[in-house]
Amino acid sequence: MVLEPAEYAVLSPEREDYLRTQIAHRLGFRAAPVCTCEIDSREAGTMRKLIFGMNVTLDGYIAATGDDIGWSGEEGPDSSPSAELFQWWYDQMRASDLSLYGRKLWETMSSHWPTGDQQPNATPAEIEFARLWRDMPKVVFSSTIDKVDWNTRLVTGDAVAEIARLRAEDGGPMDIGGATLAGAAMRAGLIDEYALVTVPVLVGGGTPFFTALDSCRDFLRTLRRGQIITGTVTEIAGFGVTFVDIGGFTAMINIPELSWRRIDHPSDVVGVGQQITAAILDVDVERGRVPLSLKALQTDPLLELRQQIGQTVTGPVTTVVPTGAFIRVEDSKHGFEGLLPSSELTARTVKTGDVLSVRIAQVDITGRRIGLTLAR
Numbered sequence: 001m002v003l004e005p006a007e008y009a010v011l012s013p014e015r016e017d018y019l020r021t022q023i024a025h026r027l028g029f030r031a032a033p034v035c036t037c038e039i040d041s042r043e044a045g046t047m048r049k050l051i052f053g054m055n056v057t058l059d060g061y062i063a064a065t066g067d068d069i070g071w072s073g074e075e076g077p078d079s080s081p082s083a084e085l086f087q088w089w090y091d092q093m094r095a096s097d098l099s100l101y102g103r104k105l106w107e108t109m110s111s112h113w114p115t116g117d118q119q120p121n122a123t124p125a126e127i128e129f130a131r132l133w134r135d136m137p138k139v140v141f142s143s144t145i146d147k148v149d150w151n152t153r154l155v156t157g158d159a160v161a162e163i164a165r166l167r168a169e170d171g172g173p174m175d176i177g178g179a180t181l182a183g184a185a186m187r188a189g190l191i192d193e194y195a196l197v198t199v200p201v202l203v204g205g206g207t208p209f210f211t212a213l214d215s216c217r218d219f220l221r222t223l224r225r226g227q228i229i230t231g232t233v234t235e236i237a238g239f240g241v242t243f244v245d246i247g248g249f250t251a252m253i254n255i256p257e258l259s260w261r262r263i264d265h266p267s268d269v270v271g272v273g274q275q276i277t278a279a280i281l282d283v284d285v286e287r288g289r290v291p292l293s294l295k296a297l298q299t300d301p302l303l304e305l306r307q308q309i310g311q312t313v314t315g316p317v318t319t320v321v322p323t324g325a326f327i328r329v330e331d332s333k334h335g336f337e338g339l340l341p342s343s344e345l346t347a348r349t350v351k352t353g354d355v356l357s358v359r360i361a362q363v364d365i366t367g368r369r370i371g372l373t374l375a376r
Contacts, residue, residue, distance in 0.1 A: 048166070049173040050100075052182045053092060053195030056209050057202060062179060064203035067104070071201045083125065085197065090129050092195070093136060097171050100163065102178025103142040109133070114150055139166070141181050160188045160243065160250060161235040168237060179207045187216055188243065188250045189289040216249055220285045227280045228297070233270050242266045244276065244292060253278065257293035260300050261334040268334065269294065305329070305336060305370070306363040312375040317354045325350050327358050327372055338370030345374075 054062040055069070063069050093099070101109065116122060116130030138152040141159040148154045155162050163185050166174060176182050176191070185191050196209065223229070231246035240255040258269045270276060279296035282289075315328040315335075324341040340358055350356065362371030 047168055047192075048097075048171050049192045050163070050167055050185065050190055051092075051096070051173055051175045051193045051195060052177075052185070052191050053175060053197070054177065054209060056196045056198050057206075058198060058200060059202045059204065060208050060210065061203050061206040062209050064206040067207070068203075071199060071203055083123075086125055086129070088197070090125065090132070092175065093129075093132060096173050096175045097137070098166065098174040099136055099138045100166075100174060100176040100181065101138060101140045102181035103140070103145060104180075105178040106140045106142070106145070106148070110148075110150070158235060160184050160190070161237070163190055164188065164235065164237045164241070164243070179209075186210075186288055189252065189287060216288060217285055219247065219249055220283055220288070220290065223280055223283045223290060225280055225282055228277060229280055229292070230275060230277050231292075233272050233274045233276060236266045236270070236272060240266060242270055244278070246290070246292075249290065251280075251290040251292050253292045253294060257281070257291070257295055259334070260295050260298060260302065261336065263334055300365070302336065302363060302365050302368070302370075305360070306365065309360050309363060312357055312359050314355060314357045317350050317352050317356060320350060320352060325356075327356055329358070329360065329370065329372070336370055338372040340372040340374065344372075 056062055057064075057071060064071060113130050113133040116133070117127040119126070122130070134150045136151065138148075138150070139155055139162075140148050140152055141155050141162070143156050145154060159181060163176070167190055176185055182191070194209075229246050229251075231244040231251065233242060234245045234250065235243040237243065242253040242255075242258065244251045244253060253266075253270075255263070255266055258266055263269060276294065277297065278292035278294050281291045281293050281296070284290070313329045315330070317325050318328050318337055319326040322342070324339050324343075324345065326337045327340055328335045328337050330336050338358070338360065340356070357375040358372040359375050360370065361373045362369075364370070
């Protein structure tokens with residue numbers, strides 16, 4: 001099978017393994033084709049896309065032993081990329097709003113591109129790339145670098161938490177580079193798209209593109225749906241997802257799985273550094289995702305409330321809507337609320353904060369609804 005440069009093969013997430021095995025068999029490449037694997041975002045339509053793209057050998061490495069990347073050269077002088085491949089990477093960067101770098105890749109890029117347009121033999125394309133690179137907003141993740149420049153911000157703390165925060169913001173796509181940094185994002189399930197530029201060489205060893213997935217798959221295969229597991233809360237993201245370390249792997253809890261009751265924020269239930277016990281909802285080995293649930297280990301309190309059907313309770317009006325008024329029927333901040341229909345209020349006007357005596361008429365477990373009538 002022969003592909004021209006920059007020909008696209010768009011693969012579903014389920015075919016990542018297929019992609020990885022097929023790369024090793026495509027020995028007829030005349031140049032570097034590009035394969036993109038798009039993965040559905042955890043919060044489709046509400047998050048920025050995070051893209052991990054690198055040059056990759058036929059046997060799946062982004063650097064040979066000793067961090068050697070000399071094999072990545074194409075048709076250009078001194079093993080520089082071909083004009084077509086260089087243009088493709090330029091277009092990728094131009095389409096991105098933010099670049100995320102690990103230390104090694106930052107040191108490589110920042111050693112050349114700040115003055116790349118001033119080099120005697122710089123091509124027009126390289127001049128444009130250097131100018132774009134300097135202007136591009138960038139974030140470098142490192143605990144050893146002291147200073148960065150050229151429209152760059154340094155992050156020395158939790159990389160996964162910061163990437164999750166950036167991904168939850170409004171904005172255009174982000175690209176991420178560097179095996180260690182991208183590996184951490186892979187394990188946290190934060191990468192939405194993989195772009196592999198395959199170069200027709202075999203190096204036999206080095207740094208694999210999918211290093212994080214390779215290292216965690218054996219661990220994930222020991223897990224099973226419904227298993228009870230203990231972990232430590234490492235971060236509560238701004239978009240409501242709680243990240244939990246379960247033995248070196250980052251699992252997650254979406255806010256509806258924290259409690260049977262309505263809560264305003266995950267911090268109402270858990271805190272960073274807290275050790276928790278949760279049930280595994282699913283194990284997605286291929287995409288490196290393990291969603292957890294706290295409420296799966298709890299008894300649904302609506303079942304207890306159902307035993308009170310017919311009883312009279314007193315509670316405050318929390319919300320008034322056209323269809324009636326919601327009354328808190330339990331004496332706690334996150335207590336359940338029931339709807340007193342407007343047909344029960346024809347003889348009176350109520351407002352938020354009023355205290356009413358009501359009778360529990362219905363408890364719908366499936367629909368999570370409580371029906372009320374006025375106590376008489």
